[in-house]
Amino acid sequence: MRGILMLLPCMLVAGCLGLAKTDKAEAPPAVPLNDDGCYTVDLFTKISVEKPATDLPDGYRDFLGSWGGGAWNDVWCHELLISKVEKDGRVEFVDMHAPYEPWAQPATAFRRVGRIDDKGILRFAYGTERITYRIENGKLIGHRSGILGDLHVALKRKGVPPLPTPRPVRVAQAVSTSGS
Numbered sequence: 001m002r003g004i005l006m007l008l009p010c011m012l013v014a015g016c017l018g019l020a021k022t023d024k025a026e027a028p029p030a031v032p033l034n035d036d037g038c039y040t041v042d043l044f045t046k047i048s049v050e051k052p053a054t055d056l057p058d059g060y061r062d063f064l065g066s067w068g069g070g071a072w073n074d075v076w077c078h079e080l081l082i083s084k085v086e087k088d089g090r091v092e093f094v095d096m097h098a099p100y101e102p103w104a105q106p107a108t109a110f111r112r113v114g115r116i117d118d119k120g121i122l123r124f125a126y127g128t129e130r131i132t133y134r135i136e137n138g139k140l141i142g143h144r145s146g147i148l149g150d151l152h153v154a155l156k157r158k159g160v161p162p163l164p165t166p167r168p169v170r171v172a173q174a175v176s177t178s179g180s
Helices: 002-016
Strands: 065-072 076-085 091-096 108-115 122-126 128-138 141-145 150-156
Touching: 076 150, 108 141
Parallel strands: none
Antiparallel strands: 065 076, 065 150, 076 091, 091 108, 108 122, 122 128, 128 141, 141 150
């Protein structure tokens, strides 16, 4: 018992000096938030971005395409390839991350499904993770909460979103009313 009591002050000092385990989200920045060199994974299967329907609600089409050049909390490189957006807000995409050893995160690429809500926010979840994205000033701003803490990212568009197929337009022919 006396040995345990003697270790207690050492444990308290270690915690006060910051030698105890720290929160993963407080790691020092290694990669700037917007770094074109931020790289995740190579997709071996080509995933095409589908042309959107012409009657998508306002703002939905803006999510389509490839987004990257950002890192969660400036340290964990992240990309999204949003391949399909439907009228009801359903979104299909690939969620990609680079490996990040300090957080024990491997390189990953997962197909996911989310939904754009009535406020224009793309939401999805898996396990303990809750992720949202919104478009702000031409960037895709992400927030993630879960086992890794509170994380933020700003992604830049890497590709041009597809345009809707134009509807045919009838051009009226002018008819002369002067008798010539």
